[in-house]
Amino acid sequence: MSLLKNDTFLRALLKQPVDYTPVWMMRQAGRYLPEYRKVREQAGSFLGLCTNPELACEVTLQPLRRFDFDAAILFSDILTIPDAMGLGLCFTEGEGPKFTDPIKTIADIERLPIPDPESELRYVMDAVRLIRKELQDSVPLIGFSGSPWTLATYMIEGGSSKSFQKVKSLMYAQPKHMHVLLEKLALSVAFYLNAQIAAGAQAVMLFDTWGGMLTTEDYREFSLNYAQQVRSLLNVGADDNKIPSILFTKGGGQWLEAMADTGYDALGLDWQTDIQSARARVGEKVALQGNMDPVALYAQPDYIEDKVKSILANYGQGSGHVFNLGHGILPDINPDHVKAMVDAVHRYSPVYHRFSNSD
Amino acid sequence: MSLLKNDTFLRALLKQPVDYTPVWMMRQAGRYLPEYRKVREQAGSFLGLCTNPELACEVTLQPLRRFDFDAAILFSDILTIPDAMGLGLCFTEGEGPKFTDPIKTIADIERLPIPDPESELRYVMDAVRLIRKELQDSVPLIGFSGSPWTLATYMIEGGSSKSFQKVKSLMYAQPKHMHVLLEKLALSVAFYLNAQIAAGAQAVMLFDTWGGMLTTEDYREFSLNYAQQVRSLLNVGADDNKIPSILFTKGGGQWLEAMADTGYDALGLDWQTDIQSARARVGEKVALQGNMDPVALYAQPDYIEDKVKSILANYGQGSGHVFNLGHGILPDINPDHVKAMVDAVHRYSPVYHRFSNSD
Numbered sequence: 001m002s003l004l005k006n007d008t009f010l011r012a013l014l015k016q017p018v019d020y021t022p023v024w025m026m027r028q029a030g031r032y033l034p035e036y037r038k039v040r041e042q043a044g045s046f047l048g049l050c051t052n053p054e055l056a057c058e059v060t061l062q063p064l065r066r067f068d069f070d071a072a073i074l075f076s077d078i079l080t081i082p083d084a085m086g087l088g089l090c091f092t093e094g095e096g097p098k099f100t101d102p103i104k105t106i107a108d109i110e111r112l113p114i115p116d117p118e119s120e121l122r123y124v125m126d127a128v129r130l131i132r133k134e135l136q137d138s139v140p141l142i143g144f145s146g147s148p149w150t151l152a153t154y155m156i157e158g159g160s161s162k163s164f165q166k167v168k169s170l171m172y173a174q175p176k177h178m179h180v181l182l183e184k185l186a187l188s189v190a191f192y193l194n195a196q197i198a199a200g201a202q203a204v205m206l207f208d209t210w211g212g213m214l215t216t217e218d219y220r221e222f223s224l225n226y227a228q229q230v231r232s233l234l235n236v237g238a239d240d241n242k243i244p245s246i247l248f249t250k251g252g253g254q255w256l257e258a259m260a261d262t263g264y265d266a267l268g269l270d271w272q273t274d275i276q277s278a279r280a281r282v283g284e285k286v287a288l289q290g291n292m293d294p295v296a297l298y299a300q301p302d303y304i305e306d307k308v309k310s311i312l313a314n315y316g317q318g319s320g321h322v323f324n325l326g327h328g329i330l331p332d333i334n335p336d337h338v339k340a341m342v343d344a345v346h347r348y349s350p351v352y353h354r355f356s357n358s359d
Numbered sequence: 360m361s362l363l364k365n366d367t368f369l370r371a372l373l374k375q376p377v378d379y380t381p382v383w384m385m386r387q388a389g390r391y392l393p394e395y396r397k398v399r400e401q402a403g404s405f406l407g408l409c410t411n412p413e414l415a416c417e418v419t420l421q422p423l424r425r426f427d428f429d430a431a432i433l434f435s436d437i438l439t440i441p442d443a444m445g446l447g448l449c450f451t452e453g454e455g456p457k458f459t460d461p462i463k464t465i466a467d468i469e470r471l472p473i474p475d476p477e478s479e480l481r482y483v484m485d486a487v488r489l490i491r492k493e494l495q496d497s498v499p500l501i502g503f504s505g506s507p508w509t510l511a512t513y514m515i516e517g518g519s520s521k522s523f524q525k526v527k528s529l530m531y532a533q534p535k536h537m538h539v540l541l542e543k544l545a546l547s548v549a550f551y552l553n554a555q556i557a558a559g560a561q562a563v564m565l566f567d568t569w570g571g572m573l574t575t576e577d578y579r580e581f582s583l584n585y586a587q588q589v590r591s592l593l594n595v596g597a598d599d600n601k602i603p604s605i606l607f608t609k610g611g612g613q614w615l616e617a618m619a620d621t622g623y624d625a626l627g628l629d630w631q632t633d634i635q636s637a638r639a640r641v642g643e644k645v646a647l648q649g650n651m652d653p654v655a656l657y658a659q660p661d662y663i664e665d666k667v668k669s670i671l672a673n674y675g676q677g678s679g680h681v682f683n684l685g686h687g688i689l690p691d692i693n694p695d696h697v698k699a700m701v702d703a704v705h706r707y708s709p710v711y712h713r714f715s716n717s718d
Contacts, residue, residue: 163689165654172658215652216633217669254612254632273613274575293574295524299531310576330522 003137009071010140010203013244013266013287015320021312021349022070023342024142027328028063029075032335035062046091050077053126060131064139066335067342070322071140071203072131074196076124078146078207081188082155084115095159102158106174109181114188117195124192125199132200143201145192147208147249148185148230149223152178164213171222178222186226190233197235197243205246205268206230212251212270219255228262246289250327253278260285271326276314287320292341294325297333301340308344317352362496368430369499369562372603372625372646374679380671380708381429382701383501386687387422388434391694394421405450409436412485419490423498425694426701429681430499430562431490433555435483437505437566440547441514443474454518461517465533468540473547476554483551484558491559502560504551506567506608507544507589508582511537523572530581537581545585549592556594556602564605564627565589571610571629578614587621605648609686612637619644630685635673646679651700653684656692660699667703676711 004010009022030036036059043049050056060075079097083089088100103109118125131141146154154160156167171178193204211223227247236243247259248268259267260282269278269290278288296307308323315321323345329338363369368381389395395418402408409415419434438456442448447459462468477484490500505513513519515526530537552563570582586606595602606618607627618626619641628637628649637647655666667682674680682704688697 163654165657165689168652168654169657172655172662212631215630216636218652219631251610251631271574272571272578272610277575293527293577295522295527296531298524298528303531330524 004140004202005137006070006139009322010244012319012322013203013246013289014242015265015284015287015318018319018353019350020353021315021321021323021345023323023345024069024071024073025063025325025329025338025341026073028067028069028073028338029059030329031331032329032333032338033062033066046077047089050075050080051123053123053130056123056127057130057134060127060141061134063338064135067339068346069139069342071142072135073142073205074124074128074131074144074201076127076144078144078150078209079154080121080124081115081145081185081192082151084120085112085155085188087155097154098159099155103155103181106177109177109184112181112184114184114191117192121192121195125195128196128199128201140202141200142203142205143193143196143199144205144207145189145196145230147206147211147223148182148189148226149211149214150207150209151185151189152181153210153213155181164210171218182222182226183229186229187233190230193230194233194235201243203244203246204234204236205248206264208247208249208252211249216255219249219252220258223249224255224258224262227259227264231263244287248289256281266320266322268324269326273326274314275311275321276316279315279320287322288315289322289324291324291326294327294330294333297325297329297337297341299337301337304337304340305344305348308341309348312345312349312352315352317355319353321352323349363499363561364496365429365498368681369603371678371681372562372605372648373601374624374643374646374677377678377712378709379712380674380680380682380704382682382704383428383430383432384422384684384688384697384700385432387426387428387432388418389688390690391688391692391697392421392425405436406448409434409439410482412482412489415482415486416489416493419486419500420493422697423494426698427705428498428701430501431494432501432564433483433487433490433503433560435486435503437503437509437568438513439480439483440474440504440544440551441510443479444471444514444547446514456513457518458514462514462540465536468536468543471540471543473543473550476551480551480554484554487555487558487560499561500559501562501564502552502555503564503566504548504555504589506565506570506582507541507548507585508570508573509566509568510544510548511540512569512572514540523569530577541581541585542588545588546592549589552589553592553594560602562603562605563593563595564607565623567606567608567611570608575614578608578611579617582608583614583617583621586618586623590622603646607648615640625679625681627683628685632685633673634670634680635675638674638679646681647674648681648683650683650685653686653689653692656684656688656696656700658696660696663696663699664703664707667700668707671704671708671711674711676714678712680711682708 056075244265246266247264253273266287271293415434603624605625606623612632625646630652
């Protein structure tokens with residue numbers, strides 16, 4: 001960590017004193033940037049972009065050339081693991097991800113392999129290594145994966161879903177087999193994140209995009225339980241070399257206390273959750289990441305600046321806050337508005353870190 | 360109320376002693392029933408069905424012939440008010456509701472009329488009167504409306520939305536005009552619900568389907584605030600003749616305390632919210648309605664029965680619980696599974712009401 005020119009993001013996740021609140025943005029490498037759209041076109045397809053380490057590296061770095069982000073995040077997709085398991089990931093224009101061979105039977109679950117990240121997901125590790133090299137220790141690189149539960153939803157539904165009927169029906173009717181699937185996914189995700197760490201990722205984030213569709217009871221048993229298993233298997237090191245880990249359940253604002261007990265260093269917050277009460281509820285256990293409404297970036301820069309100030313003030317004094325959106329940036333946002341947000345975080349946050357630094 | 364053969368539902372909403380937990384189901388008159396699909400076909404269109412009091416009455420009564428529901432709910436749509444305001448509601452197959460003339464300018468907001476329910480929404484009031492007559496005081500009839508915020512989202516987006524960019528952009532850029540629109544809608548909704556009450560509705564429910572897409576701060580200012588205004592304008596009577604009112608914000612589980620302070624007698628809970636902790640949080644202020652995952656109705660009757668038992672046990676002893684789903688029933692559910700749920704509520708709930716009755 002000491003090699004990094006800017007380790008503010010890592011320090012904030014570990015609740016160590018910082019000079020200002022660090023900021024990055026979910027989907028910061030993405031369609032809102034014209035330079036991204038150019039490379040995406042060159043790659044031919046979204047998957048072509050993900051599987052080409054040079055192009056993945058290029059789009060990872062693009063937002064850092066424009067904005068003072070305090071972290072880079074690996075450009076990839078959350079569904080690389082099921083693809084490596086043989087389900088055949090594909091993207092159809094405007095429809096989101098699909099699997100050509102979704103899980104349909106118990107036998108399909110039993111025969112699922114646990115991918116070896118350095119062979120079957122080699123393109124991801126190569127991208128991580130290349131990005132680390134190109135970053136030249138300017139800011140840390142975040143690795144990530146979809147959560148076991150979220151991967152399972154896509155693997156069983158065959159793509160995005162509205163009601164999650166298929167995956168929940170398996171969960172209700174065959175909970176044992178659902179657990180077998182989630183065990184395999186927890187192992188696969190942990191191996192995958194550990195390989196990213198070995199390749200150079202300096203923090204990792206688990207995206208539980210669909211945990212918020214569960215009842216409180218089912219969330220604990222089928223989502224959080226496996227997020228915790230992943231965490232317990234991570235090679236995060238210790239002390240000054242610790243790799244911080246972040247857990248984000250979209251729609252999980254009611255369950256922060258339980259999430260804070262799983263060993264992750266930080267929790268991602270969606271925009272519906274009030275960061276002030278969230279902090280009061282989790283106490284000193286975890287740092288918090290978030291949580292401006294992504295739609296607020298359509299507003300004028302003055303309004304964006306006000307929202308940034310309000311979120312910073314609501315979090316309040318001291319370290320443990322990483323500024324972010326409450327979900328990924330939308331594809332048609334004006335990049336100037338992103339700049340307004342990033343600059344406002346850096347301009348208005350130092351006042352909240354004066355006391356913690358003099359400790 | 361004393362005329363009713365079964366007033367369990369009304370008593371539970373007012374937290375008066377009951378012999379068992381009453382149950383009804385959001386969208387209980389709907390596509391999962393073959394007899395509904397027949398009438399729907401006869402009507403030619405969904406709107407044709409809503410605007411024909413005889414047919415609306417028929418489909419309202421259908422589920423009561425099959426199941427021992429403790430309440431009927433008016434068959435209608437949440438978007439009747441904007442339609443009466445002149446926005447031109449239409450339904451396209453598989454795409455949900457659309458407006459031919461959505462709000463596009465500030466002038467559009469200024470010229471919006473406040474509909475007179477007994478003329479412009481006469482078909483709704485006629486349906487209420489007819490249903491009340493046909494119900495013959497067997498169970499109470501619930502009237503309803505979309506919440507001001509939820510109506511505003513459709514009126515500005517022109518239909519369903521994923522990111523709510525247009526309505527939020529107006530809210531950010533022109534909060535004053537957004538408030539003008541919401542004031543008009545609060546008045547319109549209150550007049551509409553009062554007309555339903557005058558026509559015979561014995562309880563009313565406000566559906567805030569999209570309040571959960573807001574930040575905590577914006578929810579209070581733009582959604583809850585107007586739900587409260589509606590409540591303060593309702594002619595609900597008092598004491599034994601009080602018309603109970605229910606507020607349901609989907610995705611509002613984090614805000615129950617604030618919702619409980621608005622004067623509604625009961626809060627609807629989505630399935631993600633744990634009913635036991637919800638009850639602890641709202642205390643004696645309100646009754647709770649909910650909250651089985653609608654997808655659980657795909658499961659086998661044994662599983663459904665277990666889930667019913669678990670929700671009843673989690674609510675615990677005493678009145679103040681109306682059993683329901685956490686959202687509307689899905690269109691392809693087997694009606695036998697609904698019967699399993701309704702019968703389980705009636706079979707397993709009396710034990711939770713022994714003590715309250717002996718008080």
